[in-house]
Amino acid sequence: MARCSLAKPLGTAAAAPHLPRRRALLASAAAASLATATTRTQRLSALSKPPKPPPPPPLRPRPRLPISNDTPSNAKQDGRREPSTDATESSVSGSSSSGAGDVLRLMDLLGVVPDEDVYVSLLRDSVDAAEVAAVHSHVVSTRAAPGLPLPLANRLLLAFATCGDMVAARKVFDEIPVKDGITWATMVSAYSDGCFHNEAIRLFTRMCHEEQGLTGDLLGHAIVAVLRSCARMSTLRGFGEQVHALLVKTKRVCGDTGSSLLQLYCAGKRHDIARQVLQTMKCSWQEPVPEAAWTSFITACHRDGGLDEAIYVFSDMVSSGVARSSFSLSTILAVCAESENCRFYGQQLHGDAIKHGVETDQFVVSGLVHMYARQGHLADAARAFEAVGGKPDVVCWNAMALGYARGGWYREATSMMYQMKAAGMDLPGLNVVGMACSR
Numbered sequence: 001m002a003r004c005s006l007a008k009p010l011g012t013a014a015a016a017p018h019l020p021r022r023r024a025l026l027a028s029a030a031a032a033s034l035a036t037a038t039t040r041t042q043r044l045s046a047l048s049k050p051p052k053p054p055p056p057p058p059l060r061p062r063p064r065l066p067i068s069n070d071t072p073s074n075a076k077q078d079g080r081r082e083p084s085t086d087a088t089e090s091s092v093s094g095s096s097s098s099g100a101g102d103v104l105r106l107m108d109l110l111g112v113v114p115d116e117d118v119y120v121s122l123l124r125d126s127v128d129a130a131e132v133a134a135v136h137s138h139v140v141s142t143r144a145a146p147g148l149p150l151p152l153a154n155r156l157l158l159a160f161a162t163c164g165d166m167v168a169a170r171k172v173f174d175e176i177p178v179k180d181g182i183t184w185a186t187m188v189s190a191y192s193d194g195c196f197h198n199e200a201i202r203l204f205t206r207m208c209h210e211e212q213g214l215t216g217d218l219l220g221h222a223i224v225a226v227l228r229s230c231a232r233m234s235t236l237r238g239f240g241e242q243v244h245a246l247l248v249k250t251k252r253v254c255g256d257t258g259s260s261l262l263q264l265y266c267a268g269k270r271h272d273i274a275r276q277v278l279q280t281m282k283c284s285w286q287e288p289v290p291e292a293a294w295t296s297f298i299t300a301c302h303r304d305g306g307l308d309e310a311i312y313v314f315s316d317m318v319s320s321g322v323a324r325s326s327f328s329l330s331t332i333l334a335v336c337a338e339s340e341n342c343r344f345y346g347q348q349l350h351g352d353a354i355k356h357g358v359e360t361d362q363f364v365v366s367g368l369v370h371m372y373a374r375q376g377h378l379a380d381a382a383r384a385f386e387a388v389g390g391k392p393d394v395v396c397w398n399a400m401a402l403g404y405a406r407g408g409w410y411r412e413a414t415s416m417m418y419q420m421k422a423a424g425m426d427l428p429g430l431n432v433v434g435m436a437c438s439r
Contacts, residue, residue, distance in 0.1 A: 099127075191229075201230070269304055311335060
């Protein structure tokens, strides 16, 4: 019994000496696992969240540009005042600078003083009143002496008139102390072109009183402008007669002035006086009668029903040796289309067009087609239509289609109508063709 009680379990005595070592190994393994896990966690965190970059260096202050759109118009740079651009801003909404204004501001920044040629070049290249106003403001602000040189003032006046700013143009005109022929002619022509006919006539009257010795081409330009205004205003044709007397006195019933005088009387249906003016122009040794004058008289006779008189005037033009163009030939062909007394005269005109090499011109072809169709010669009209050079225009198609319709060739008219539609032409005359075909 005592032997059994003293006995110990198997392996207890042998394991006791190795217990501290095992604990140490377990502790070191746990520490190694913890270190490995910590290292892995750090690596994962490093991959998922990259390190923040270093802060950038402080930015330097932004330099001011030499040309800025935000600079006020009256700001001072280098002790000089910038030219005002109020007129520019009022002319172009949403824009505070222009091409000419930028060039002048750059020259101010570089210290370069523009001369008169630079201003004239900028005014010549200006495309609107804003740029002209910018140049004007710069000229006024940089000149020490009051007033502008006359050539520069005339160029400035022409630039404002070309842009349609008549208020600024008149202001420049009034500020010119001594005016020449260019000044007067430019302002009168500007008023006439802008349909300010009353102002054109008043200014021309003032010019005749103040400039007694004004002669040459400049006076002729002013006379042409004022006669154009008189022709467009029927209540002022009495003034046109006074201008006629001035032309007779100065022996200027010729060239452009004579043509303008002829158009004045044609517009007033004064064919008797227009014929006298034409005869005076023929007797003038200075210049031959322009084709435009002949054509204007022929057009006026055609408009007022004087078909025989129009043909007589054209014959007189041919006898005078004036070269015929497509414009004059198409005009007289329209007369022949309505006249019943000149059926063979139209064929002579066709031969004259072939002689001068304009038989393929679209205006001449349209006149030939219309004339032959009105006279019932549809075969000749078709040949003239086929002879057109290039692609026929709308007038040629319409004339041929209406000619077929009036002549009773309804199938051909319908075919022509479909050809016009295929060519992408939408004509008011198509309704006329349809009405003719439905009869």
